Amino acid sequence: xxxxxxxxxxxxxxxxxxxxxxxxxxxxxxxxxxxxxxxxxxxxxxxxxxxxxxxxxxxxxxxxxxxxxxxxxxxxxxxxxxxxxxxxxxxxxxxxxxxxxxxxxxxxxxxxxxxxxxxxxxxxxxxxxxxxxxxxxxxxxxxxxxxxxxxxxxxxxxxxxxxxxxxxxxxxxxxxxxxxxxxxxxxxxxxxxxxxxxxxxxxxxxxxxxxxxxxxxxxxxxxxxxxxxxxxxxxxxxxxxxxxxxxxxxxxxxxxxxxxxxxxxxxxxxxxxxxxxxxxxxxxxxxxxxxxxxxxxxxxxxxxxxxxxxxxxxxxxxxxxxxxxxxxxxxxxxxxxxxxxxxxxxxxxxxxxxxxxxxxxxxxxxxxxxxxxxxxxxxxxxxxxxxxxxxxxxxxxxxxxxxxxxxxxxxxxxxxxxxxxxxxxxxxxxxxxxxxxxxxxxxxxxxxxxxxxxxxxxxxxxxxxxxxxxxxxxxxxxxxxxx
Amino acid sequence: xxxxxxxxxxxxxxxxxxxxxxxxxxxxxxxxxxxxxxxxxxxxxxxxxxxxxxxxxxxxxxxxxxxxxxxxxxxxxxxxxxxxxxxxxxxxxxxxxxxxxxxxxxxxxxxxxxxxxxxxxxxxxxxxxxxxxxxxxxxxxxxxxxxxxxxxxxxxxxxxxxxxxxxxxxxxxxxxxxxxxxxxxxxxxxxxxxxxxxxxxxxxxxxxxxxxxxxxx
Numbered sequence: 001x002x003x004x005x006x007x008x009x010x011x012x013x014x015x016x017x018x019x020x021x022x023x024x025x026x027x028x029x030x031x032x033x034x035x036x037x038x039x040x041x042x043x044x045x046x047x048x049x050x051x052x053x054x055x056x057x058x059x060x061x062x063x064x065x066x067x068x069x070x071x072x073x074x075x076x077x078x079x080x081x082x083x084x085x086x087x088x089x090x091x092x093x094x095x096x097x098x099x100x101x102x103x104x105x106x107x108x109x110x111x112x113x114x115x116x117x118x119x120x121x122x123x124x125x126x127x128x129x130x131x132x133x134x135x136x137x138x139x140x141x142x143x144x145x146x147x148x149x150x151x152x153x154x155x156x157x158x159x160x161x162x163x164x165x166x167x168x169x170x171x172x173x174x175x176x177x178x179x180x181x182x183x184x185x186x187x188x189x190x191x192x193x194x195x196x197x198x199x200x201x202x203x204x205x206x207x208x209x210x211x212x213x214x215x216x217x218x219x220x221x222x223x224x225x226x227x228x229x230x231x232x233x234x235x236x237x238x239x240x241x242x243x244x245x246x247x248x249x250x251x252x253x254x255x256x257x258x259x260x261x262x263x264x265x266x267x268x269x270x271x272x273x274x275x276x277x278x279x280x281x282x283x284x285x286x287x288x289x290x291x292x293x294x295x296x297x298x299x300x301x302x303x304x305x306x307x308x309x310x311x312x313x314x315x316x317x318x319x320x321x322x323x324x325x326x327x328x329x330x331x332x333x334x335x336x337x338x339x340x341x342x343x344x345x346x347x348x349x350x351x352x353x354x355x356x357x358x359x360x361x362x363x364x365x366x367x368x369x370x371x372x373x374x375x376x377x378x379x380x381x382x383x384x385x386x387x388x389x390x391x392x393x394x395x396x397x398x399x400x401x402x403x404x405x406x407x408x409x410x411x412x413x414x415x416x417x418x419x420x421x422x423x424x425x426x427x428x429x430x431x432x433x434x435x436x437x438x439x440x441x442x443x444x445x446x447x448x449x450x451x452x453x454x455x456x457x458x459x460x461x462x463x464x465x466x467x468x469x470x471x472x473x474x475x476x477x478x479x480x481x482x483x
Numbered sequence: 484x485x486x487x488x489x490x491x492x493x494x495x496x497x498x499x500x501x502x503x504x505x506x507x508x509x510x511x512x513x514x515x516x517x518x519x520x521x522x523x524x525x526x527x528x529x530x531x532x533x534x535x536x537x538x539x540x541x542x543x544x545x546x547x548x549x550x551x552x553x554x555x556x557x558x559x560x561x562x563x564x565x566x567x568x569x570x571x572x573x574x575x576x577x578x579x580x581x582x583x584x585x586x587x588x589x590x591x592x593x594x595x596x597x598x599x600x601x602x603x604x605x606x607x608x609x610x611x612x613x614x615x616x617x618x619x620x621x622x623x624x625x626x627x628x629x630x631x632x633x634x635x636x637x638x639x640x641x642x643x644x645x646x647x648x649x650x651x652x653x654x655x656x657x658x659x660x661x662x663x664x665x666x667x668x669x670x671x672x673x674x675x676x677x678x679x680x681x682x683x684x685x686x687x688x689x690x691x692x693x694x695x696x697x698x699x700x
Contacts, residue, residue, distance in 0.1 A: 082528040082529050085528060086528070190575045190576075192532065192575075192576075194674075194698055203572075204572055204573070204575070277577065306681075306685075306691035307678065307681045307682060307685070310670075310677060310681050310694065310696045311674060311677060311678060311681075311696075311698060313696070313697075313698050315577050317691045317692045318691070319691065319692050320692075346674075347674075347678055380698060384674050
């Protein structure tokens with residue numbers, strides 16, 4: 001029996017999807033890319049934009065039509081606003097928050113579907129889905145699935161979608177890459193930025209126990225993973241919700257750094273996204289101490305204007321942001337800096353946009369994910385007039401993009417002639433080339449058709465620069481040629 | 484539904500036809516003045532943020548609710564009676580006063596409508612605060628429990644009648660009464676007020692770091 005899964009949205013959803021796959025596989029289902037072949041159809045939804053939610057509706061209407069000719073079970077989970085949840089309960093067979101993923105086998109069995117694993121090994125199905133927290137330290141024990149509980153097949157009426165997230169984290173992910181992985185360290189958000197609906201879809205900030213994070217990380221490193229990203233909506237408020245009963249983010253990084261030093265393995269650890277409000281000098285100091293903590297910082301600014309930041313409810317000023325960037329430049333002089341920016345936010349004047357344009361020159365980002373403001377259903381700002389005309393947003397978007405390419409090009413030119421270690425990520429679009437990124441996530445392509453390099457670190461000499469990438473040459477090839 | 488989030492309504496205090504204060508059991512939950520809770524009727528999937536109206540030392544929580552025409556939660560909450568259950572998440576938020584400033588800081592609180600709630604909490608929690616409060620409403624009867632505030636500290640700005648301390652909007656009042664540079668300003672209320680007041684304060688030389696806002700919607 002097969003399942004088909006659609007994952008919409010951000011890295012957090014991709015990471016969640018990896019855990020959903022594990023649960024499906026443990027039940028004996030295999031994945032298919034073709035929905036026609038599947039008996040179970042699922043969506044990991046995203047509520048950041050209306051478009052993503054519209055996709056969910058169009059898909060479920062199609063799937064419900066398919067039910068006329070075959071037996072199907074449909075489910076939806078992920079980031080869902082309460083108003084959509086009410087509609088989804090009428091359209092999907094199962095609606096559940098991600099925190100209830102471990103109960104998915106029960107929900108499916110209550111629908112009368114006998115899983116392939118259930119047919120073969122009714123008893124063993126009760127095992128191996130979720131290691132206990134203690135087992136993560138001892139590694140060997142497993143937890144029985146709570147089949148004896150009598151939960152409704154349709155879940156999802158929790159006020160806080162994050163309640164019970166601890167059990168979700170015990171589900172081992174099915175990693176989609178053999179060398180890059182995400183580790184969720186936190187779920188939910190307490191910041192309530194006015195343009196964002198995440199606090200209403202994922203609930204409050206909940207930190208994952210550090211012992212689990214460190215365990216997952218060391219397992220990945222032992223398996224040869226090279227790039228590991230710690231994930232959370234506000235990673236640097238990690239631990240604060242536990243009120244002293246858990247280590248904080250700098251300490252978590254320190255432990256990872258120390259593990260890296262002791263392991264003798266080569267890997268890079270990233271994190272995304274930090275919130276400037278909770279970003280401390282200590283975080284940057286710790287990164288400067290340990291080579292495995294990558295010199296790449298993604299620090300969302302959203303706007304360069306204090307007035308706009310205030311209305312976005314970002315809870316920090318540009319002075320605070322400047323201080324953080326100053327510390328990064330001082331302690332991590334080789335670090336690259338990425339950011340997120342929204343242009344055309346409700347009420348953004350030309351003058352306020354100019355403030356944002358100025359910070360492009362001031363901070364000289366290596367990458368900026370620039371979005372034209374669009375109303376996000378459920379977010380506070382959706383109640384305000386979206387009063388900046390589309391053409392103005394577009395123009396501002398292009399102006400900032402031009403600034404970005406200008407400064408990133410300048411930076412990339414400084415790399416020419418240098419030898420750099422890069423992680424090879426796959427074949428490049430350009431025939432006969434491989435694509436990689438540097439520790440600072442600068443996209444690097446180099447001529448090679450040797451797929452054995454994929455997933456490995458190699459050294460390249462940078463030969464040329466482009467606005468958002470560089471081109472290099474394998475160093476060992478050069479040595480071979482000169483010998 | 485998680486029973487550990489359930490709290491009981493102690494009383495409902497109606498201030499106007501559309502505004503009321505819900506007093507709810509606190510169950511020992513700690514909070515900092517200025518924080519908010521997410522509040523919803525027990526069993527409902529809908530909730531909403533409400534600033535805490537009561538003080539840090541009070542044994543209960545109070546929230547000031549303004550009924551909104553299209554608001555699902557405020558309408559549900561209005562029907563609740565003493566003894567009914569609500570669900571609470573939090574307390575959360577960062578709209579708080581830096582402890583070192585409580586004793587000697589100079590504060591200006593600017594609110595529109597029910598945005599006065601966190602300032603009620605500040606003044607209840609720290610009675611010694613050196614503050615001024617400008618409260619903008621349409622009609623004077625919306626000056627919710629104005630007697631709670633020190634007489635010379637509270638300015639009620641009314642734009643729909645002349646029964647307040649000042650006839651006009653809070654922004655008009657600020658234009659006529661510039662704010663000194665060393666003031667820590669806290670803004671709570673609707674988006675337009677915050678937008679306008681921030682610009683005014685900037686023009687009057689108040690540093691951005693001294694301006695804090697909680698946007699109501």
